Amino acid sequence: MTENVVLFWRLAITRLLRAFHTLIVAAILFGSASVQAQDNDRSVVYLAGSGNITLDQHIQNLLENYLGNQQDLVFVSDERAALTGNAPIVTIGPRAFSRVRQANRNAPVLAMLAAQDFLKEFATRSPGQVSGIYYDVPLLRQALIGKAILPQATRIALISTTNSAELYDTLIDQLPQYGLEARLFVVDDEKQLIPTLTRALSYGDFLLAAPDSAIYNPRTIKHILLTAYRRNRIVIGPSQAYVKAGSLASGYASFPEMAEMAAGYLQEFFKTGNFPEPDYPASFQVEINQQVARSLNIPLGSSEEITRAVELLLNNKRGQGDE
Template identity: 60%
Template sequence: MERRSGTIHQERANSGTRSLFPRALWVLLLTLVSAFAHGQESPARSVYFAGSGNAPLDQHLVQLLKGELEPAISLIEVSEDQLATLDSGPIITVGPAAFSRARQANRSAHILAMLVDKSFISGFAERSPGQITGVLYDVPLIRQALTGKAILPQATKIALLATADSVELYEPLIDELPAYGMSARIFLVDSNDKLIPTLVRALGYGDFLLAAPDSAIYNPRTIKHILLTAYRRNQIVIGPTQAYVKAGSLASSYAPFPEMVELANDFLERFFESGQFPEPSYPEHFRVEVNAQVARSLNIPLPSREDIATRVDRQLTVNGEVSDE
């Protein structure tokens, strides 16, 4: 029994020695192939990330992007100095300044701009179709106007402040509003010191003031004065962004970051399939931020944020999605 078994052992050992090498070779080969294949895929599916310089914001976005992209696509954070050394990208930029830096550093790079407004990115996208795109951060003005109407159902007249340079921002809105039973008038601010006199006239016209992302008028230096003047006249201000709602604007629609990141992922997938970015576009879903404290102060009964968003969506659906959305 012992011999037999010993023999058997030996046989096994022999047979083991004979088959190990080719197996090892296969394993090595497979590993190499796999590593090679992986190595081939990794550079093709990585994306550079050029942040805004605002660390909490950048980290928040990186975290969300990694959650959405990885493991299929890896995200590589790059500094401003590294931008010039990058190949053709693609590069995700955050904010207009990061976009401008990336664009200047490497004009052939494919760039997906995040947190940029339509007015800012559309010119670049038109000049370099497929190469430049953006997940639009501003909110379509018709959506903002309807957000105001959802809060003040009686509102029909919207006051708009603009400079000669920014007046075009509002033109699509003015064309769209009649379909929703509203109208708007632009009050042109000629110079810095005409802001408040023009605002006072605008407040006399409109049921509420709609603020667009127009930094010449709405910026941290002016917003407080604008808001207080409006509120002292018992008029509400809608927009321009969620951040301004925190500053005291009554409400604003906004694209949630997860929605924007999801759209960025779609854009990247389409880029990796075709080598071309689609045109810049807005996320599909918006939410509404409200400042309940301001509403209470102004004695304005406020529907819930979800109600407002639903009303806006319903209006937009009934009247058809509009051109600038």
């Protein structure tokens, strides 16, 4: 019995020493990176990764390219995020943002790969100190992608829960300027999703999907897409991933576009101490699913042609507004 107790305590002490050693090494590496940046008279920008090594490295490379030699980018662990002082932290994805906010409520944070409905409230509560580059696409632009593909379309079907209905408020007011109208169909019981969707598809020329995880998620998307196609209706949005799953098309911002905008936000922060308000990138591209188009007998132009058609619709309306 005594030997077992001694063995237990030896193992416990060994584990504690290993953990302590790991913390010491992390602190040395973290401090060395900061000191090196200071010695080079460059500002430090910390990166909180998504956990996807390939994605995180890609974002880092793009940011380094647009920032040049002005800032040093240093990856930071969740534990060390509490010790970054006034240096800005770029978070990659909503989970990284949430972890950093839990670790350090006072850190200036620039969020990448986060949608508007996730980030907006945080930015409103901490203006200038919390900002980001929205990952999703303005719903008006998504609606106009549908219009570019189906020029004869006049009515758009929308589905939401009671809690997410406000996602569509601005869009519904904007659509009449483009010869479009929309009706919102609300479903709060998952069992009513398909019956509600069926009514929505009877109304709309196409279904416009917002980044609303309560409605559009891996569990429901197959049923939504099959129901739409059986009624010869297309789905637009909410993202590139869903185009691969079977949506006909969706807008998206490229990683270089988002990284260039993020670099500009960081440069503004180092000049003024504040980030600009969160916003969408200036330009977008269109992902399309040609196989779905063929199965529905819909003639589909190239991604570039659809993008130009959307820009033309937006620019014509802006020009009329200036008159």
